[in-house]
Amino acid sequence: MPDGTRVQLTDVAQAAGVSLATVDRVLHGRGGVRARTVAHVQAVVERLGYRPDPAAARLARKRHTRVVFVLPSGTNTFVDMLERQVRSVGAWLGEQRATALVQRADVFSPAALARQLGALHGRCDAAVVMGADHPLVRAAIDDLVDSGIVVVTLVSDVPASKRSRFVGIDNVAAGRTAASLLGRFVGARAGRVGVVMGSRGLRDHAERLFGFEQVITGEYPQLQLLPPLEGHDLSKRTEPLVSKLLQAEPELVGLYSIGAGNRGIQAALERSGRAGDIVWVCHELTPHARQALVNGVAAAVINQDAGHEVRSACRLALAARSGERVLPEQERIRIDIFLRDNLP
């Protein structure tokens, strides 16, 4: 901040010896400007440390910024929570001259997801994508970015892509957290620990498993980790898997559920009569998980705040387009731990 007064567009235009419109074109990459002029203006912007006034920009903007959320189809409660959150920020987004919209896509089919992303060209200004990390998906994201669409990944990252940001938690750390909690809650008892995941193919699940194994094998030698079961995030499939596990393993002292399908797991635990005795840790504070916590069936729930994630994705998507300031600390999604006592 060279002097007391904020530097604004007119200052840049004057210093660069061009008009407001030209500066605006450069700043928004609208094209139709000589390469030399572009470079020159950019240099001046840089030198003067120009930052657009977000209030003025929003006020003047005619068209709404259209942001599309692409979420997994299916019956996942957490995804429904995300969708509800998108709806509930509608009015707030309206005030920022933006509109959000949810589309569902089959995440288990990368080709379908990629096709759906491809269809977004020209139909939105920003896309928030929750999907599997697959070469087809990555390519589709890169295409969107190349055509000027801002892409933010949500919950599960596609790190090799050109997405501008990832909104979600560090899943390795989340797995470690689950393990520490489970290990300490089990206490001195020795025994076996089961793991149920959606699929090894899902990046976030694999990462959580990795972190969980690290801590259990490294720090709780009295606990023996059983091979993970894959329940495809469906209660219909997790319930029989866990029932069978409970029968086969009388020594089971802990259970970690990495993905969805928790209603099935809860049912199996309750039916076995060993609920509360087996330390069960799961993810995402859905209404069912909440109830399991209150009933003492679940010992702890690791959560990522759906509302925070949606707001954060929106802010980052808008900021990427408008040059508005982002507060990194505000956008960091916490690994929330919920016990019966600190439920919101």
Added chain:
Amino acid sequence: MPDGTRVQLTDVAQAAGVSLATVDRVLHGRGGVRARTVAHVQAVVERLGYRPDPAAARLARKRHTRVVFVLPSGTNTFVDMLERQVRSVGAWLGEQRATALVQRADVFSPAALARQLGALHGRCDAAVVMGADHPLVRAAIDDLVDSGIVVVTLVSDVPASKRSRFVGIDNVAAGRTAASLLGRFVGARAGRVGVVMGSRGLRDHAERLFGFEQVITGEYPQLQLLPPLEGHDLSKRTEPLVSKLLQAEPELVGLYSIGAGNRGIQAALERSGRAGDIVWVCHELTPHARQALVNGVAAAVINQDAGHEVRSACRLALAARSGERVLPEQERIRIDIFLRDNLP
């Protein structure tokens, strides 16, 4: 929303049969308007469901909104973190046409705090106050509010006052959370549990103690709660207190530290050679608490996010003045639980 288009100031003015300026005066309580006109305009605003456009309002506003944070003086690390956060949102506030400033006050002297609050009249538009809940303080807050200053309480509430909002956590729930964590971490071992607090006079400390006692006595009968020690939030005083406690109580299995002075507690625990063996739970993720967690001296840290609190207080203070929308979910401060594995 009666029709597709947003209702704006001109609509209200037209419907009320007055000018823009008059509507503005009414909306901002600037006075100089006949009581009948005021009532009429307010009715129209209500009927039409008018909401000001925040971008336009901010752009047009000439004067910056001045918000003053009044924080406890002394050497409390958490308070320093709050102050640092205030500093770090300066640029962001600038974009909203606001300026924040920190003052320190002696919280242990209600009279001094009240006097300092009194001195704020005419020197700011909003005050964010962290202070003891005392009749003098309450009266000072009410005076500020009566003179048109927005008051937000921070961390420790003054519920009987006219403050417009409280930003902080539910401290009873925080105490319960600490107890559950401590109880489960101790496991099957029976023994005694110590408590160190700043003072019984501090509302937040008393509430935490209440929640903690509830859970320990109700759910962990094998744990015997010792009478709380008061260390005035100073390491100089907590260290000898805890040292003495450790000598007197060979059966000590858990320790809950409700307030500050954690460096002293950590030192005492480490010197005793029983660190890690005694389950120690404390509050606020200061650098020291963080280190204690990493070293395994502290089992868990309950936290309220200083950055979140400061941003939230600012948003609420500004929104109260401008009629801007607040997202209640976004302003809820979480009771964060940190283990070694989910540190930010």
Added chain:
DNA sequence: CTGAAAGCGCTAACAC
């Protein structure tokens, strides 16, 4: 007590 009118800093037509 009330109204008219000049901006706030940027965007986006439209003109050159």
Added chain:
DNA sequence: GTGTTAGCGCTTTCAG
């Protein structure tokens, strides 16, 4: 390729 200019919806003088 580049410049001019009319707003965006509110706040705030300054007249009446």
